[in-house]
Amino acid sequence: MKQLLILFILIVGINSVVLGQETSPKPTPFAVSKHPFTYEGQQLIVGQSIGNLEKEYRLLEDGGIYRRINSAKELEVLGGQTPKNVATAFQSLKDIDFEKITFQHPSRISYFLIYKKGKKEHKVSWGDPKHPAPEGVVRVYKAFMGMIPKEMRL
Numbered sequence: 001m002k003q004l005l006i007l008f009i010l011i012v013g014i015n016s017v018v019l020g021q022e023t024s025p026k027p028t029p030f031a032v033s034k035h036p037f038t039y040e041g042q043q044l045i046v047g048q049s050i051g052n053l054e055k056e057y058r059l060l061e062d063g064g065i066y067r068r069i070n071s072a073k074e075l076e077v078l079g080g081q082t083p084k085n086v087a088t089a090f091q092s093l094k095d096i097d098f099e100k101i102t103f104q105h106p107s108r109i110s111y112f113l114i115y116k117k118g119k120k121e122h123k124v125s126w127g128d129p130k131h132p133a134p135e136g137v138v139r140v141y142k143a144f145m146g147m148i149p150k151e152m153r154l
Contacts, residue, residue: 031076031077032075032076032077033077034074035064039061039062040117041061041062041117042060042090042115043059043060043061044059044116045059045113046111046140048109048110048111049109049112049127050108051108054071055068055153059081059086059144061086062086063081063086064080065078065079067148067153085147089144089147092139096139098113098115098137098140101124101134101137103125103126103133104123104125105125105126105127105130106125106126106128107127107128109127111125111126111127112125112126113137113144124137126138
């Protein structure tokens with residue numbers, strides 16, 4: 001009788017382990033969206049490239065904040081910003097006259113800042129130590145990254 005009870009417990013335990021396993025991948029803790037790809041309003045995009053690895057973060061005029069790695073087809077939703085912070089972010093680009101800055105000096109490790117509205121896009125990239133980036137661009141980049149909590153960074 002004792003052996004039968006042990007055998008029963010063993011079978012139930014094995015079944016619960018085997019049947020309790022999930023074969024589907026773990027979902028991302030963040031919702032995903034394709035919304036930024038079709039968004040017609042203003043977008044501020046910042047990121048970093050290290051070799052073939054590219055990380056980017058986007059702030060939309062509607063307050064949405066997103067991130068993606070490489071050329072993922074969807075972006076992860078990080079949350080939102082207040083209208084005041086959004087206005088400040090886009091004003092910072094105007095303050096440094098961003099659309100008139102022509103600076104393309106990437107390197108193996110590079111940073112970029114993109115202003116996008118509809119299909120219109122302006123990009124500045126830097127990383128080559130022989131060509132220091134404009135101070136205003138670096139300031140905007142650092143301020144933007146300051147909005148992204150460290151635990152949400154890629």
